[in-house]
Amino acid sequence: MAQEQRQPPSANVGIVIVSHSRKVAEGAADMVRQMVGDAVPLDFTGGNADGGLGTDVAAILAAIDRAWSPAGVAILVDLGGAETNSEMAIEMLAEDRRGRVVVCNAPIVEGAVIAATEASGGSPLDVVKRTAEELSPQ
Amino acid sequence: MTEPPVTASAPLTNEVGLHARPSVKLTQLAKSFAATVEIALAPAGPWVDAKSPVKIMRVKAPKGAVLHFRAWGTDAAAAIGALADLVGRRFDEDASEGAGDG
Numbered sequence: 001m002a003q004e005q006r007q008p009p010s011a012n013v014g015i016v017i018v019s020h021s022r023k024v025a026e027g028a029a030d031m032v033r034q035m036v037g038d039a040v041p042l043d044f045t046g047g048n049a050d051g052g053l054g055t056d057v058a059a060i061l062a063a064i065d066r067a068w069s070p071a072g073v074a075i076l077v078d079l080g081g082a083e084t085n086s087e088m089a090i091e092m093l094a095e096d097r098r099g100r101v102v103v104c105n106a107p108i109v110e111g112a113v114i115a116a117t118e119a120s121g122g123s124p125l126d127v128v129k130r131t132a133e134e135l136s137p138q
Numbered sequence: 139m140t141e142p143p144v145t146a147s148a149p150l151t152n153e154v155g156l157h158a159r160p161s162v163k164l165t166q167l168a169k170s171f172a173a174t175v176e177i178a179l180a181p182a183g184p185w186v187d188a189k190s191p192v193k194i195m196r197v198k199a200p201k202g203a204v205l206h207f208r209a210w211g212t213d214a215a216a217a218i219g220a221l222a223d224l225v226g227r228r229f230d231e232d233a234s235e236g237a238g239d240g
Contacts, residue, residue: 117191121169134192
């Protein structure tokens with residue numbers, strides 16, 4: 001289920017969008033591409049294996065792989081299961097990648113745009129995460 | 139920051155003002171310089187870090203507002219010039235797709 005074309009390698013932090021809805025995930029990814037551009041690796045996943053609403057650990061793992069960057073990957077999620085399944089996917093990553101993937105506590109659409117904007121300037125993973133999380137209510 | 143900053147100001151003439159898309163462009167451009175860059179809606183401030191996408195989006199400057207820039211650092215003059223030019227070009231809004239909604 002290749003949802004994005006293969007992307008050129010980038011030194012910038014990658015962004016993965018995980019929603020219960022494929023349409024939400026795809027729309028958020030469209031906004032990132034149009035507003036921020038192509039300087040960050042980006043991928044998304046949404047819906048369960050049957051095509052209904054939900055999230056799927058294997059699909060999240062594949063999205064992380066497609067958006068992989070040596071600088072790491074920041075994941076933006078919507079509701080509960082998206083977060084727990086993303087955390088499960090992170091635990092299943094190879095050991096050398098596990099420490100370089102984080103889930104951001106930020107609204108999925110705005111967080112994706114802001115995280116990608118920060119990442120496009122070459123900021124490291126912890127700064128990308130922190131900037132996205134500035135959006136959350138204090 | 140003991141030396142005086144390089145400063146400039148430019149009116150926002152694009153239709154949507156400093157909304158989401160222009161904010162992204164402004165922070166991306168600011169990040170491409172080493173200088174510390176800040177913007178404000180008045181010469182007296184409050185000044186906002188031009189490299190922070192969250193803070194710049196919160197400025198919500200409308201069309202007609204004047205953006206004030208100040209910067210410190212080795213490439214401060216280049217940064218200020220480039221940012222004022224971006225505002226003067228209306229953030230290339232006419233060229234981008236669906237720019238009407240900001």
